[in-house]
Amino acid sequence: MAQPSSTTPATSAFLTIDGVTKRFGDVVAVDTIELEIAQGEIFALLGSSGCGKSTLLRMLAGFETPSGGRVRLAGEDITDLPPYLRPINMMFQSYALFPHLTVYDNIAFGLRRDGMAKDAIAQRVTEMLALVQLTPYAKRKPHQLSGGQQQRVALARSLAKRPKLLLLDEPLAALDKKLRERTQLELVSILRQVGVTCVMVTHDQEEAMTMADRIAVMRDGRFLQLGAPGEIYEHPQTRFVADFIGNVNLFDGRLVTDEADHCEIRCDETLFRVGHGISGTLGSEFSVALRPEKIAIELGAREAAPNQLTGTVAGRSYMGSYTAYEVEAVGKRRVRVTVSNADRHADPFELGAEVTLSWPDTAPVVIAE
């Protein structure tokens, strides 16, 4: 890594996005984004369609000029550099391979264009083929490869010039689910081997969780929350993030108790008791997020108590590794519960059965907005 020059502060950030904004007429596609990414980090931009993911990525690549803000890479301000002068590569989907060129020539393409010596090219391409485990396929054309193999050629081609930063826009969108899951792991392992810093865009939360060190959840051109996958899943700060990442039950209620070591939120018939205080105003509105896998389910009704509710089984989906139940509680409110199918012979809960749901005081997440 290039050391930051004396004119830039010493910082561990490798990529710095400083107040970057993009307007298209009246649309603010990217709104004053601040972000620092460390060298070697895999970072995912996650959000639904139109939230500004690709626009932000394209500004990093130089295909789009920011309306405001600066981008620095390895201590150098690259905001005004044209794409071809940036030490950055952007990988598109596999159809961006040249169909008439062999795998070898696809990987060598950019190196030849840069006028690299023939021996050096041969060495680099051989190395890249080994990296993506396609050495025996060097002479094939893209159409003679599977989707996952094509994807790896595209990756090898993107890495051949040893970019400092790799940008991936929906890299696996063309692959089916099973292949996609396998390729996610392969891709991460290759990126780690090379140690390249990577920013990827996806609208698939599982993909972001599997691949990234940190995730930014985007909405309307802004970051709603930024953190490691586990942080975002276990500590969502907004209803939107809680709902966007995984499945969640969201309850609305009012704060009725708030002590240093616990608080209570009443949501209709259910009293949530949470194992920490929140320094909130008694009587004010809060939401509670409760993940389906953190709820226990048992047959029959129980005497009323905090962190517990009674209902009837209204839906049941067998998913193989787990079963998802929809339990209808008071007021027709549906609560989703998942039960791991660790025991092959366990009896599932019947539709219509009366059940009690309960959870520990570490399970609910209190959300202020």
Ligand SMILES: Nc1ncnc2c1ncn2[C@@H]1O[C@H](COP(=O)(O)OP(=O)(O)OP(=O)(O)O)[C@@H](O)[C@H]1O
């Ligand atoms: N060249 C452009 N001209 C005008 N508006 C644009 C342009 N490019 C993007 N936009 C708008 O900017 C917003 C963000 O678009 P962007 O392509 O960044 O979304 P995205 O998060 O990548 O979505 P998707 O998941 O659908 O790819 C959208 O409202 C889009 O219509």
Ligand SMILES: [Mg+2]
């Ligand atoms: Mg996009």
